[in-house]
Amino acid sequence: MLTGRDEVGQRSETVRRANLSAIVRELHVRGPLSRSELVARTGLTRSAIRALIGELAAGDLVVEEPAVRSGTPGRPSPVVRLLAEDVVVLALEIAVDSLAVAIVGAGGVVHERRRVDRPRGHSTVEAVVADLAELARTVRGRRPPDEVPVRIGIAVAAIVSRTGGLVRFAPNLGWVDVPLGERLGEALGLGVPIDVANESDLGALAEFRRGAARGADDVLYTHAEVGVGGGIIVDGRPLDGVGGYGGEIGHMPINPAGRACRCGSIGCWETEVGEGALLARAGYPLDGGRAALDAVIADAAAGRPAAIAALEETGFWLGLGLAGLVNILNPRRVVLGGLFARIHPFVGDIVERGLDRFALVAPRQLVSVVPSTLGVDAPLVGAAELAFEPLLADPAAWLARRGALVGLASA
Protein backbone atom coordinates (compact mmCIF):
# COMPACT_ATOMS: atom_id res chain seq x y z
CA MET A 1 0.00 0.00 0.00
CA LEU A 2 1.22 3.48 -0.82
CA THR A 3 1.52 6.09 1.92
CA GLY A 4 0.33 9.62 1.17
CA ARG A 5 3.91 10.73 0.66
CA ASP A 6 4.59 7.90 -1.83
CA GLU A 7 1.51 8.85 -3.81
CA VAL A 8 2.57 12.48 -4.06
CA GLY A 9 6.05 11.34 -5.09
CA GLN A 10 4.70 9.05 -7.77
CA ARG A 11 2.43 11.77 -9.14
CA SER A 12 5.24 14.28 -9.37
CA GLU A 13 7.43 11.66 -11.09
CA THR A 14 4.68 11.10 -13.69
CA VAL A 15 4.44 14.86 -14.23
CA ARG A 16 8.24 15.16 -14.56
CA ARG A 17 8.31 12.42 -17.22
CA ALA A 18 5.46 14.01 -19.17
CA ASN A 19 7.14 17.43 -19.04
CA LEU A 20 10.49 16.05 -20.25
CA SER A 21 8.63 14.32 -23.09
CA ALA A 22 6.83 17.56 -24.06
CA ILE A 23 10.15 19.46 -24.25
CA VAL A 24 12.03 16.78 -26.23
CA ARG A 25 9.10 16.34 -28.63
CA GLU A 26 8.95 20.09 -29.35
CA LEU A 27 12.70 20.21 -30.01
CA HIS A 28 12.57 17.09 -32.20
CA VAL A 29 9.68 18.32 -34.35
CA ARG A 30 10.40 22.07 -34.51
CA GLY A 31 14.19 22.26 -34.20
CA PRO A 32 16.17 24.46 -31.78
CA LEU A 33 14.01 26.71 -29.58
CA SER A 34 14.77 29.40 -27.05
CA ARG A 35 13.77 28.87 -23.41
CA SER A 36 11.05 31.52 -23.89
CA GLU A 37 9.65 29.65 -26.89
CA LEU A 38 9.62 26.42 -24.87
CA VAL A 39 7.74 28.22 -22.08
CA ALA A 40 5.17 29.43 -24.61
CA ARG A 41 4.80 26.06 -26.35
CA THR A 42 4.66 23.75 -23.33
CA GLY A 43 2.82 26.03 -20.88
CA LEU A 44 5.45 25.19 -18.22
CA THR A 45 6.91 27.86 -15.97
CA ARG A 46 10.27 29.43 -16.69
CA SER A 47 11.82 27.82 -13.61
CA ALA A 48 10.42 24.37 -14.49
CA ILE A 49 11.87 24.68 -18.00
CA ARG A 50 15.26 25.69 -16.57
CA ALA A 51 15.37 22.65 -14.24
CA LEU A 52 14.22 20.16 -16.90
CA ILE A 53 16.65 21.52 -19.51
CA GLY A 54 19.40 21.13 -16.91
CA GLU A 55 18.48 17.48 -16.49
CA LEU A 56 18.41 16.85 -20.25
CA ALA A 57 21.75 18.64 -20.69
CA ALA A 58 23.36 16.60 -17.90
CA GLY A 59 22.25 13.45 -19.73
CA ASP A 60 23.82 14.67 -23.02
CA LEU A 61 20.49 14.83 -24.82
CA VAL A 62 20.39 18.62 -25.33
CA VAL A 63 22.82 21.50 -25.33
CA GLU A 64 22.16 25.16 -24.53
CA GLU A 65 23.82 27.82 -26.62
CA PRO A 66 23.94 31.57 -26.08
CA ALA A 67 21.26 33.36 -28.08
CA VAL A 68 22.10 35.80 -30.82
CA ARG A 69 20.79 39.26 -29.92
CA SER A 70 17.78 39.96 -32.11
CA GLY A 71 17.60 43.72 -31.50
CA THR A 72 14.51 43.35 -29.30
CA PRO A 73 14.79 44.68 -25.76
CA GLY A 74 15.40 42.39 -22.78
CA ARG A 75 17.89 39.65 -22.03
CA PRO A 76 18.26 37.15 -24.90
CA SER A 77 17.02 33.67 -24.02
CA PRO A 78 19.50 30.78 -24.55
CA VAL A 79 18.71 28.45 -27.44
CA VAL A 80 18.18 24.76 -26.66
CA ARG A 81 18.85 22.07 -29.24
CA LEU A 82 18.99 18.28 -29.31
CA LEU A 83 22.41 16.70 -29.75
CA ALA A 84 21.81 15.31 -33.22
CA GLU A 85 25.37 13.99 -33.50
CA ASP A 86 25.21 11.93 -30.31
CA VAL A 87 21.70 10.47 -30.47
CA VAL A 88 21.03 8.66 -33.75
CA VAL A 89 18.75 5.96 -35.13
CA LEU A 90 19.18 3.60 -38.07
CA ALA A 91 16.35 3.77 -40.64
CA LEU A 92 15.86 1.01 -43.24
CA GLU A 93 13.45 0.60 -46.12
CA ILE A 94 12.46 -2.37 -48.28
CA ALA A 95 10.61 -0.88 -51.28
CA VAL A 96 9.36 -2.62 -54.43
CA ASP A 97 12.47 -1.92 -56.48
CA SER A 98 14.99 -0.47 -54.06
CA LEU A 99 16.56 -0.82 -50.61
CA ALA A 100 17.52 2.20 -48.54
CA VAL A 101 19.40 2.96 -45.32
CA ALA A 102 19.80 6.21 -43.41
CA ILE A 103 21.39 7.35 -40.17
CA VAL A 104 19.27 10.09 -38.68
CA GLY A 105 20.06 12.25 -35.67
CA ALA A 106 17.65 13.59 -33.05
CA GLY A 107 15.61 16.40 -34.58
CA GLY A 108 15.44 14.55 -37.89
CA VAL A 109 18.95 15.49 -39.11
CA VAL A 110 19.88 13.04 -41.87
CA HIS A 111 23.58 12.28 -41.42
CA GLU A 112 23.92 9.60 -44.10
CA ARG A 113 21.55 8.13 -46.67
CA ARG A 114 21.93 5.59 -49.43
CA ARG A 115 19.43 3.94 -51.77
CA VAL A 116 20.26 1.11 -54.18
CA ASP A 117 18.02 -0.24 -56.92
CA ARG A 118 17.23 -3.92 -57.00
CA PRO A 119 15.24 -5.94 -59.50
CA ARG A 120 11.55 -6.37 -58.86
CA GLY A 121 9.93 -9.67 -58.16
CA HIS A 122 9.99 -12.25 -55.45
CA SER A 123 13.15 -12.43 -53.35
CA THR A 124 14.00 -14.72 -50.49
CA VAL A 125 14.07 -13.23 -47.01
CA GLU A 126 17.72 -14.33 -46.71
CA ALA A 127 18.77 -12.38 -49.83
CA VAL A 128 16.97 -9.16 -48.86
CA VAL A 129 18.17 -9.30 -45.24
CA ALA A 130 21.78 -9.91 -46.37
CA ASP A 131 21.67 -7.04 -48.91
CA LEU A 132 20.13 -4.64 -46.41
CA ALA A 133 22.62 -5.56 -43.67
CA GLU A 134 25.49 -5.04 -46.12
CA LEU A 135 24.10 -1.63 -47.13
CA ALA A 136 23.74 -0.69 -43.45
CA ARG A 137 27.39 -1.64 -42.84
CA THR A 138 28.51 0.55 -45.76
CA VAL A 139 26.51 3.52 -44.48
CA ARG A 140 27.67 3.05 -40.87
CA GLY A 141 31.23 2.87 -42.18
CA ARG A 142 31.02 6.57 -43.05
CA ARG A 143 30.20 7.47 -39.43
CA PRO A 144 32.35 7.53 -36.28
CA PRO A 145 33.37 3.93 -35.45
CA ASP A 146 31.96 4.04 -31.89
CA GLU A 147 28.53 5.30 -32.96
CA VAL A 148 25.68 2.96 -31.97
CA PRO A 149 22.12 3.79 -32.99
CA VAL A 150 19.69 3.90 -30.07
CA ARG A 151 17.03 2.06 -32.08
CA ILE A 152 16.25 0.75 -35.58
CA GLY A 153 13.13 1.45 -37.68
CA ILE A 154 12.15 -0.45 -40.83
CA ALA A 155 9.62 0.52 -43.51
CA VAL A 156 8.41 -2.32 -45.72
CA ALA A 157 5.86 -2.58 -48.53
CA ALA A 158 3.79 -5.13 -46.62
CA ILE A 159 1.01 -5.75 -44.14
CA VAL A 160 2.83 -5.71 -40.81
CA SER A 161 1.67 -6.79 -37.38
CA ARG A 162 1.84 -3.96 -34.84
CA THR A 163 3.86 -6.06 -32.42
CA GLY A 164 6.94 -8.21 -32.89
CA GLY A 165 8.12 -7.01 -36.32
CA LEU A 166 6.13 -9.73 -38.11
CA VAL A 167 5.43 -9.24 -41.84
CA ARG A 168 2.06 -10.93 -42.43
CA PHE A 169 1.91 -10.49 -46.19
CA ALA A 170 4.22 -8.80 -48.72
CA PRO A 171 2.70 -9.47 -52.17
CA ASN A 172 5.60 -7.93 -54.14
CA LEU A 173 8.22 -10.00 -52.33
CA GLY A 174 6.11 -13.14 -52.03
CA TRP A 175 6.47 -13.23 -48.23
CA VAL A 176 3.92 -14.61 -45.79
CA ASP A 177 4.43 -14.49 -42.00
CA VAL A 178 8.11 -13.51 -41.98
CA PRO A 179 9.65 -12.42 -38.62
CA LEU A 180 11.52 -9.59 -40.35
CA GLY A 181 12.50 -7.69 -37.19
CA GLU A 182 14.10 -10.79 -35.68
CA ARG A 183 15.92 -11.73 -38.90
CA LEU A 184 17.34 -8.25 -39.44
CA GLY A 185 18.26 -8.00 -35.78
CA GLU A 186 20.43 -11.10 -36.12
CA ALA A 187 22.01 -9.92 -39.38
CA LEU A 188 22.79 -6.41 -38.08
CA GLY A 189 24.06 -7.65 -34.73
CA LEU A 190 23.71 -4.27 -33.02
CA GLY A 191 21.71 -5.51 -30.03
CA VAL A 192 19.25 -2.61 -30.09
CA PRO A 193 15.44 -2.78 -30.42
CA ILE A 194 13.91 -2.91 -33.92
CA ASP A 195 10.49 -1.62 -34.98
CA VAL A 196 8.88 -2.63 -38.28
CA ALA A 197 5.92 -0.90 -39.96
CA ASN A 198 4.09 -0.50 -43.24
CA GLU A 199 5.74 1.98 -45.65
CA SER A 200 2.58 4.03 -46.24
CA ASP A 201 1.88 4.37 -42.52
CA LEU A 202 5.45 5.64 -42.13
CA GLY A 203 5.13 7.91 -45.19
CA ALA A 204 2.12 9.50 -43.49
CA LEU A 205 4.07 9.99 -40.26
CA ALA A 206 7.00 11.54 -42.16
CA GLU A 207 4.87 13.96 -44.20
CA PHE A 208 2.95 14.89 -41.04
CA ARG A 209 6.11 15.66 -39.03
CA ARG A 210 8.49 16.92 -41.70
CA GLY A 211 6.80 17.25 -45.08
CA ALA A 212 3.71 18.38 -46.97
CA ALA A 213 1.29 17.81 -44.05
CA ARG A 214 3.12 19.87 -41.40
CA GLY A 215 0.63 21.87 -39.38
CA ALA A 216 -2.33 19.62 -40.29
CA ASP A 217 -3.59 17.23 -37.58
CA ASP A 218 -5.88 15.18 -39.85
CA VAL A 219 -4.04 13.72 -42.80
CA LEU A 220 -4.53 11.08 -45.47
CA TYR A 221 -1.32 9.96 -47.20
CA THR A 222 -1.61 7.67 -50.18
CA HIS A 223 1.30 6.12 -51.98
CA ALA A 224 1.40 4.13 -55.21
CA GLU A 225 4.09 1.91 -56.60
CA VAL A 226 2.93 -1.46 -57.88
CA GLY A 227 0.33 -1.50 -55.12
CA VAL A 228 -1.51 1.37 -53.52
CA GLY A 229 -1.15 2.00 -49.79
CA GLY A 230 -2.48 4.52 -47.34
CA GLY A 231 -1.59 6.02 -43.99
CA ILE A 232 -4.05 7.99 -41.90
CA ILE A 233 -3.37 10.49 -39.10
CA VAL A 234 -6.38 11.44 -36.98
CA ASP A 235 -6.04 14.32 -34.51
CA GLY A 236 -2.24 13.98 -34.64
CA ARG A 237 -2.19 10.21 -34.07
CA PRO A 238 -1.78 7.33 -36.54
CA LEU A 239 -4.93 5.30 -37.19
CA ASP A 240 -3.71 1.68 -36.98
CA GLY A 241 -6.78 -0.42 -36.29
CA VAL A 242 -6.82 -3.45 -33.97
CA GLY A 243 -3.79 -5.27 -35.38
CA GLY A 244 -2.00 -2.39 -37.10
CA TYR A 245 -3.46 -3.33 -40.49
CA GLY A 246 -5.67 -0.24 -40.95
CA GLY A 247 -5.36 2.15 -43.88
CA GLU A 248 -5.29 -0.44 -46.69
CA ILE A 249 -7.20 1.90 -48.97
CA GLY A 250 -5.73 0.30 -52.10
CA HIS A 251 -8.11 -2.60 -51.55
CA MET A 252 -11.22 -0.47 -51.22
CA PRO A 253 -13.71 -1.99 -53.69
CA ILE A 254 -14.49 0.63 -56.35
CA ASN A 255 -15.29 -1.07 -59.68
CA PRO A 256 -17.21 -4.39 -59.68
CA ALA A 257 -16.68 -4.57 -63.46
CA GLY A 258 -12.93 -4.10 -63.01
CA ARG A 259 -9.87 -6.36 -63.05
CA ALA A 260 -8.92 -9.10 -60.61
CA CYS A 261 -6.72 -7.77 -57.80
CA ARG A 262 -3.61 -9.41 -56.29
CA CYS A 263 -5.51 -9.66 -53.01
CA GLY A 264 -8.09 -12.04 -54.51
CA SER A 265 -10.90 -9.52 -54.85
CA ILE A 266 -12.12 -7.71 -57.98
CA GLY A 267 -11.96 -4.03 -58.92
CA CYS A 268 -10.02 -2.77 -55.89
CA TRP A 269 -8.96 0.88 -56.08
CA GLU A 270 -5.36 -0.19 -56.91
CA THR A 271 -6.57 -2.02 -60.03
CA GLU A 272 -7.75 1.40 -61.33
CA VAL A 273 -5.07 3.79 -60.01
CA GLY A 274 -1.97 1.60 -59.51
CA GLU A 275 1.01 1.44 -61.83
CA GLY A 276 -0.34 -1.54 -63.81
CA ALA A 277 -3.62 0.26 -64.59
CA LEU A 278 -1.80 3.32 -65.94
CA LEU A 279 0.59 1.22 -68.03
CA ALA A 280 -2.23 -0.88 -69.50
CA ARG A 281 -4.21 2.24 -70.47
CA ALA A 282 -1.11 3.68 -72.17
CA GLY A 283 -0.61 0.46 -74.18
CA TYR A 284 2.26 -1.05 -72.18
CA PRO A 285 2.32 -4.42 -70.41
CA LEU A 286 0.98 -4.27 -66.87
CA ASP A 287 4.35 -5.36 -65.53
CA GLY A 288 6.42 -2.97 -67.68
CA GLY A 289 7.98 -1.52 -64.52
CA ARG A 290 9.94 1.67 -64.14
CA ALA A 291 11.15 1.93 -67.76
CA ALA A 292 7.60 1.79 -69.15
CA LEU A 293 6.44 4.27 -66.53
CA ASP A 294 9.21 6.71 -67.45
CA ALA A 295 8.14 6.38 -71.10
CA VAL A 296 4.49 7.19 -70.31
CA ILE A 297 5.46 10.27 -68.29
CA ALA A 298 7.87 11.45 -71.01
CA ASP A 299 5.16 10.93 -73.68
CA ALA A 300 2.65 12.93 -71.65
CA ALA A 301 5.17 15.73 -71.12
CA ALA A 302 5.72 15.77 -74.90
CA GLY A 303 1.96 16.15 -75.41
CA ARG A 304 1.26 12.70 -76.88
CA PRO A 305 -2.53 12.10 -76.71
CA ALA A 306 -2.44 8.36 -75.78
CA ALA A 307 -0.31 8.98 -72.68
CA ILE A 308 -2.33 12.04 -71.69
CA ALA A 309 -5.60 10.08 -72.04
CA ALA A 310 -4.19 7.23 -69.92
CA LEU A 311 -3.18 9.68 -67.19
CA GLU A 312 -6.54 11.46 -67.32
CA GLU A 313 -8.47 8.24 -66.87
CA THR A 314 -6.22 7.30 -63.95
CA GLY A 315 -6.82 10.79 -62.52
CA PHE A 316 -10.57 10.25 -62.74
CA TRP A 317 -10.40 7.08 -60.61
CA LEU A 318 -7.97 8.77 -58.22
CA GLY A 319 -10.42 11.65 -57.66
CA LEU A 320 -13.37 9.27 -57.28
CA GLY A 321 -11.65 7.18 -54.60
CA LEU A 322 -10.33 10.25 -52.77
CA ALA A 323 -13.84 11.73 -52.71
CA GLY A 324 -15.09 8.69 -50.78
CA LEU A 325 -12.13 8.85 -48.39
CA VAL A 326 -12.62 12.59 -47.84
CA ASN A 327 -16.27 11.92 -46.94
CA ILE A 328 -15.25 9.25 -44.41
CA LEU A 329 -12.17 10.88 -42.86
CA ASN A 330 -12.70 14.65 -43.28
CA PRO A 331 -8.92 15.26 -43.56
CA ARG A 332 -7.32 18.70 -43.69
CA ARG A 333 -4.71 17.50 -46.16
CA VAL A 334 -4.35 14.66 -48.65
CA VAL A 335 -0.70 13.97 -49.53
CA LEU A 336 0.05 12.06 -52.74
CA GLY A 337 3.23 9.96 -52.60
CA GLY A 338 5.22 7.71 -54.92
CA LEU A 339 3.70 7.38 -58.41
CA PHE A 340 0.83 9.70 -57.42
CA ALA A 341 3.29 12.53 -56.71
CA ARG A 342 4.93 11.95 -60.10
CA ILE A 343 1.67 12.14 -62.02
CA HIS A 344 0.24 15.02 -59.96
CA PRO A 345 1.26 17.70 -62.51
CA PHE A 346 -0.83 15.85 -65.13
CA VAL A 347 -3.82 14.80 -63.03
CA GLY A 348 -4.06 17.48 -60.28
CA ASP A 349 -6.92 19.39 -61.96
CA ILE A 350 -8.88 16.20 -62.71
CA VAL A 351 -8.54 15.06 -59.10
CA GLU A 352 -9.83 18.46 -57.90
CA ARG A 353 -12.82 18.21 -60.26
CA GLY A 354 -13.48 14.66 -59.02
CA LEU A 355 -13.59 15.92 -55.44
CA ASP A 356 -15.95 18.76 -56.47
CA ARG A 357 -18.25 16.32 -58.18
CA PHE A 358 -18.25 13.30 -55.85
CA ALA A 359 -17.40 14.52 -52.31
CA LEU A 360 -19.75 16.18 -49.84
CA VAL A 361 -19.46 19.96 -49.97
CA ALA A 362 -18.55 20.54 -46.31
CA PRO A 363 -15.51 18.21 -46.03
CA ARG A 364 -14.51 19.07 -49.62
CA GLN A 365 -14.18 22.75 -48.67
CA LEU A 366 -11.75 21.92 -45.85
CA VAL A 367 -9.31 19.67 -47.71
CA SER A 368 -6.33 20.40 -49.93
CA VAL A 369 -4.56 17.80 -52.09
CA VAL A 370 -0.80 18.20 -52.41
CA PRO A 371 2.12 16.09 -53.69
CA SER A 372 4.61 14.69 -51.17
CA THR A 373 7.55 16.98 -50.43
CA LEU A 374 9.77 14.15 -49.10
CA GLY A 375 9.34 12.18 -52.33
CA VAL A 376 10.71 8.68 -52.54
CA ASP A 377 12.32 8.98 -49.09
CA ALA A 378 9.06 9.61 -47.17
CA PRO A 379 8.83 6.01 -45.80
CA LEU A 380 12.56 6.04 -44.90
CA VAL A 381 12.16 9.34 -43.00
CA GLY A 382 9.11 7.78 -41.34
CA ALA A 383 11.15 4.73 -40.28
CA ALA A 384 13.52 7.08 -38.43
CA GLU A 385 10.54 8.79 -36.76
CA LEU A 386 9.22 5.38 -35.71
CA ALA A 387 12.57 4.55 -34.11
CA PHE A 388 12.67 7.88 -32.25
CA GLU A 389 9.16 7.49 -30.82
CA PRO A 390 10.06 5.67 -27.54
CA LEU A 391 12.71 8.31 -26.78
CA LEU A 392 10.19 11.12 -27.44
CA ALA A 393 7.52 9.40 -25.34
CA ASP A 394 9.75 8.87 -22.29
CA PRO A 395 13.13 10.62 -22.36
CA ALA A 396 13.45 10.03 -18.59
CA ALA A 397 13.74 6.26 -19.15
CA TRP A 398 16.36 6.87 -21.83
CA LEU A 399 18.36 9.18 -19.52
CA ALA A 400 18.23 6.55 -16.77
CA ARG A 401 19.53 3.80 -19.09
CA ARG A 402 22.23 6.05 -20.50
CA GLY A 403 23.24 7.05 -16.94
CA ALA A 404 23.55 3.40 -15.95
CA LEU A 405 25.68 2.62 -19.02
CA VAL A 406 27.99 5.59 -18.42
CA GLY A 407 28.24 4.51 -14.75
CA LEU A 408 29.23 1.00 -15.80
CA ALA A 409 31.81 2.31 -18.27
CA SER A 410 33.48 4.56 -15.72
CA ALA A 411 33.32 2.04 -12.83
Ligand SMILES: [Zn+2]
Ligand atom coordinates in the same frame (compact mmCIF):
# COMPACT_ATOMS: atom_id res chain seq x y z
ZN1 LIG B 1 -7.29 -5.85 -53.73
